[in-house]
Amino acid sequence: MNANALSMNARGQARRAARSRTMDVGARAGFVARGVIYLLVGLLALRIAFSDGGGEQADRGGAISEIAEKPFGSVLLWALGVALAGMALWRLSEALFGQAGPDGHKAGKRAMAAGRFLFYAFVSYSVLSYAAGDKGSGSGSSDRQTDDVTARALEWTGGQWIVGIAGAAVAGAGLWMAYRALARKYHKHLKMSEMTKKTRQAVDILGVFGGTVRGAVFATAGGFAVAAAVQHEPGRAKGMDDTLRSFTETPAGPWLLAFIALGLAAFGLFSWANARYRKV
Numbered sequence: 001m002n003a004n005a006l007s008m009n010a011r012g013q014a015r016r017a018a019r020s021r022t023m024d025v026g027a028r029a030g031f032v033a034r035g036v037i038y039l040l041v042g043l044l045a046l047r048i049a050f051s052d053g054g055g056e057q058a059d060r061g062g063a064i065s066e067i068a069e070k071p072f073g074s075v076l077l078w079a080l081g082v083a084l085a086g087m088a089l090w091r092l093s094e095a096l097f098g099q100a101g102p103d104g105h106k107a108g109k110r111a112m113a114a115g116r117f118l119f120y121a122f123v124s125y126s127v128l129s130y131a132a133g134d135k136g137s138g139s140g141s142s143d144r145q146t147d148d149v150t151a152r153a154l155e156w157t158g159g160q161w162i163v164g165i166a167g168a169a170v171a172g173a174g175l176w177m178a179y180r181a182l183a184r185k186y187h188k189h190l191k192m193s194e195m196t197k198k199t200r201q202a203v204d205i206l207g208v209f210g211g212t213v214r215g216a217v218f219a220t221a222g223g224f225a226v227a228a229a230v231q232h233e234p235g236r237a238k239g240m241d242d243t244l245r246s247f248t249e250t251p252a253g254p255w256l257l258a259f260i261a262l263g264l265a266a267f268g269l270f271s272w273a274n275a276r277y278r279k280v
Contacts, residue, residue: 023086023089023090023093023280024280025086026083026085026086026087026089026090027086027087027090027278027280028275028276028278028280029082029083029086029087029275030083030084030085030086030087030088030090030120031087031271031272031274031275031278032083032271032272032275033080033083033084033087034084034087034268034271035268035269035270035271035272035275036063036067036080036268037060037063037080037268038210038214038264038265038267038268038271039264039265039268039269040062040063040066040067040268041058041059041060041062041063041240041264041268042261042262042263042264042265042266042267042268043066043261043265044057044058044062044063044066045058045244045257045258045260045261045264046257046258046261046262046265048244048245048248048257049248049254049255049257049258049261050254050258057241058240058241058244058245058261059239059240059241059244060123060126060240062241064077064126064127064130067080068130074131077127077128077130077131078128078131080127081124081125081127081128081131082124082128084120084123084124084127085120085121085124085128087120087124088117088120088121088124089117090280091113091114091116091117091120092113092114092117094109094110094113094116094117095110095111095113095114095117096110098110099113145239146237146238146239146242147234147235147237147239150163150225150228150234150237151234153166154228154229154232154234160229160230160232161229162229163225163226163228163229163237164225164226164229164230166225167222167223167224167225167226167227167228167229167237168222168226169222170218170219170221170222170225171218171219171220171221171222171223171225171226172219172222173218173222174214174215174216174217174218174219174220174221174222175215175219176215177211177214177215177218178211178212178214178215178216178219179215180211180215181207181208181210181211181212181214181215182208182211182212184204184207184208186207186211189274189278189279190203190273190274190277190278190279191277191278191279192277194277195277202273203270203273203277205266206266206267206269206270206273207270207273209262209263209266210263210264210265210266210267210268210269210270211267211270212263213259213260213262213263213264213266213267214263214264214267216260216263217240217243217244217260217264220243220246220247221238221239221240221243224236224237224238224243224246225237244257244260244261245257247260
């Protein structure tokens with residue numbers, strides 16, 4: 001067998017591994033884990049909406065801390081971290097071999113899958129490090145981390161442009177998420193034919209509401225980063241927690257944050273629907 005045939009055989013085996021039962025289970029476990037995080041962030045934001053918030057963080061770090069305080073919290077964190085690793089590996093397989101569907105091999109989709117792989121790999125590492133005893137990993141304040149990163153970036157040559165472009169990219173991604181949710185683009189990724197009529201209606205409510213709210217939160221955070229760049233003030237940039245708290249400063253007050261919190265929780269439930277019906 002020549003080298004070209006061996007290479008093709010190796011690629012074929014890799015593709016089969018990427019579409020294996022193990023990868024399927026890993027991807028679905030990852031959607032369950034993502035749903036848990038968004039549900040907890042929504043719950044924390046709801047608490048903050050109608051109280052002073054205390055020391056709670058309505059972000060991923062706050063969700064990790066919330067889990068850690070529960071009975072068997074360490075076990076749950078290990079399970080969460082492993083599930084997120086499964087999501088990361090599935091996204092890596094999409095980047096290498098393409099997504100499910102007729103247009104899954106497009107370069108743009110594979111590039112997005114690569115970005116998602118890096119994100120979920122980082123989140124998985126943070127959760128597993130926290131579960132292993134590194135309490136400074138994963139549970140840190142997203143606001144403090146955002147301030148620190150923004151301050152360092154603004155000190156670089158062309159830092160304002162870098163922060164501004166990054167903020168605009170996050171805002172654009174948020175608007176793109178909201179558009180896709182409103183247009184129900186997620187339909188092509190789900191096994192809609194396997195759902196009953198009531199299930200389809202429920203999934204659409206969760207997908208449209210949750211996805212639109214999630215996009216709005218990202219767009220708002222990106223807008224704060226752009227403001228930080230324009231005004232050269234690192235404190236203008238906000239992490240997830242401060243972004244959510246900013247909604248209480250609108251005329252709608254805490255009610256808007258409560259609405260946003262329900263939307264994030266809805267997205268968590270939508271993630272669970274993906275765990276069941278996603279085409280992997």
